[in-house]
Amino acid sequence: MSNETLYIEANDDTPMVKHEVVDNSNVITISGVSMPENTLDFYVPLLEQINRICSGTKGNKLVFNLEYMNSMSNKQVLKLISSIYKNDPELKVIWYYSKDDDLIKMKGEEMMSILDGVNFSITVLATL
Amino acid sequence: MQLKEELIRATGKLPLIVYYQGNYEDIPTETLVSIIESNEKSVNRKSQLRKVMFLSVEAIQNIQRYSAHQGGKHDFYLIFFDGESYQVVTQNLIYNKDCQDLKNRLDTLISKDQTELEELYVNQMDSGQETEKGAGLGLIEITRKSNRSIQYDIKQRDEEYSLFNLYFAIPLQVKESEVFDFSMAKDLQAKLNQLSSGNESCFYYGGDFSNNFIFSLLNLLLSKKAEQQNNVNKKVHHIIIELTQNLKRHAHYEKQMSQGKMFIEWKNSNVEITTYNEAQAQNAKEFQKKVVDLNSSSKEQLLKKSKDILSDLESTNGLGLIDIANLIYPNKMNVNLSKDMNEMTDVLFNITINNE
Numbered sequence: 001m002s003n004e005t006l007y008i009e010a011n012d013d014t015p016m017v018k019h020e021v022v023d024n025s026n027v028i029t030i031s032g033v034s035m036p037e038n039t040l041d042f043y044v045p046l047l048e049q050i051n052r053i054c055s056g057t058k059g060n061k062l063v064f065n066l067e068y069m070n071s072m073s074n075k076q077v078l079k080l081i082s083s084i085y086k087n088d089p090e091l092k093v094i095w096y097y098s099k100d101d102d103l104i105k106m107k108g109e110e111m112m113s114i115l116d117g118v119n120f121s122i123t124v125l126a127t128l
Numbered sequence: 129m130q131l132k133e134e135l136i137r138a139t140g141k142l143p144l145i146v147y148y149q150g151n152y153e154d155i156p157t158e159t160l161v162s163i164i165e166s167n168e169k170s171v172n173r174k175s176q177l178r179k180v181m182f183l184s185v186e187a188i189q190n191i192q193r194y195s196a197h198q199g200g201k202h203d204f205y206l207i208f209f210d211g212e213s214y215q216v217v218t219q220n221l222i223y224n225k226d227c228q229d230l231k232n233r234l235d236t237l238i239s240k241d242q243t244e245l246e247e248l249y250v251n252q253m254d255s256g257q258e259t260e261k262g263a264g265l266g267l268i269e270i271t272r273k274s275n276r277s278i279q280y281d282i283k284q285r286d287e288e289y290s291l292f293n294l295y296f297a298i299p300l301q302v303k304e305s306e307v308f309d310f311s312m313a314k315d316l317q318a319k320l321n322q323l324s325s326g327n328e329s330c331f332y333y334g335g336d337f338s339n340n341f342i343f344s345l346l347n348l349l350l351s352k353k354a355e356q357q358n359n360v361n362k363k364v365h366h367i368i369i370e371l372t373q374n375l376k377r378h379a380h381y382e383k384q385m386s387q388g389k390m391f392i393e394w395k396n397s398n399v400e401i402t403t404y405n406e407a408q409a410q411n412a413k414e415f416q417k418k419v420v421d422l423n424s425s426s427k428e429q430l431l432k433k434s435k436d437i438l439s440d441l442e443s444t445n446g447l448g449l450i451d452i453a454n455l456i457y458p459n460k461m462n463v464n465l466s467k468d469m470n471e472m473t474d475v476l477f478n479i480t481i482n483n484e
Contacts, residue, residue, distance in 0.1 A: 070369055070373055078441065
């Protein structure tokens with residue numbers, strides 16, 4: 001398992017990214033707002049780093065809890081999942097949405113149907 | 129739509145315009161002021177912008193403190209920059225019984241010269257007289273910092289209420305002897321009042337469509353009590369993000385001019401969003417073609433188009449418009465194109481999100 005660590009603080013238009021190791025598996029959580037004007041600036045280096053962290057490990061987990069996601073981020077998120085899945089067929093994806101959010105739910109369903117074979121679960125966030 | 133087109137024509141050359149009509153008890157002052165601030169990078173004469181922001185805080189807090197608050201239908205704040213001055217108009221309902229006091233206060237302030245205003249300000253600061261609504265410094269500040277480019281108007285509406293309008297300006301170059309001309313502000317005020325008469329609340333904006341503007345606008349929308357989290361409001365927020373970023377990417381605009389315009393109108397049964405921008409003729413036609421295609425698609429076809437574009441990782445086709453079509457379905461998107469004077473095409477785009 002890679003010794004590399006990853007923590008990116010949330011910005012106004014980019015999400016928080018957090019890496020933890022749980023039971024010898026990498027858990028990467030991406031949460032908050034993803035609407036940078038230039039998505040490549042944020043996602044290209046992120047994808048490279050997550051790939052390095054997850055390489056050689058099976059059963060990695062990607063957790064998404066996004067409040068807002070612009071359409072350009074959508075494609076980058078799909079690229080990220082596809083890229084990790086290529087090297088880790090046991091990858092698990094958990095996609096959270098809040099119950100009043102049709103778009104984030106729809107985006108999860110759409111990606112789940114495209115990413116055939118990925119262990120992808122869509123979960124409504126519990127309300128207080 | 130005709131009234132909105134008239135407003136766009138009347139404000140087309142303004143680098144900045146921000147208008148919000150609604151219940152001012154709901155929104156924190158800073159949310160509206162931060163929308164003005166989001167234009168700081170694109171507007172010249174930053175010191176005047178800072179000054180007008182400072183005075184806007186006073187003006188907005190005056191609405192919050194002194195409005196008779198009858199649901200916000202009549203309360204608004206408007207600021208615009210015409211290249212020579214920043215001009216502000218506020219409007220709120222007041223009780224008839226309070227009119228004479230307010231009139232006396234304003235007449236006294238306006239009759240004073242700058243030196244007398246400075247003295248009055250210092251005396252008021254020293255006196256320590258403070259009511260629960262503040263120390264009464266707001267109007268003194270506005271009068272002295274606007275260099276007395278200030279006017280007001282009180283019109284009785286019925287047996288209980290009057291409409292109070294305050295006009296002030298921060299000109300880039302002060303001409304001591306001249307009385308400031310608020311005719312444009314009054315013309316815009318009349319048009320905006322007409323627009324707002326059919327709405328519960330209304331926002332009109334022209335300026336920089338950067339992400340800073342989106343953050344400020346989302347903060348304002350999230351602070352509205354009537355905007356408590358629900359399905360419709362979340363849709364509005366997603367759509368605003370897509371429309372704003374689309375406009376920023378595709379609009380044609382000159383330096384020191386606004387990149388486009390945006391209306392958000394909250395009505396009884398729906399929320400209407402309208403954007404306006406200039407575009408190259410070819411881009412505008414392609415945009416219209418996409419809209420026509422999406423409008424003629426069923427829900428299943430829309431979902432399929434979205435999936436096809438998303439799954440083609442090399443494709444540069446945008447998903448934003450399909451997302452909007454999906455979110456407002458079964459409503460349709462409206463787009464009107466017309467040639468403008470600069471050989472560009474004016475693009476007017478309008479959608480309605482139904483309340484559920």
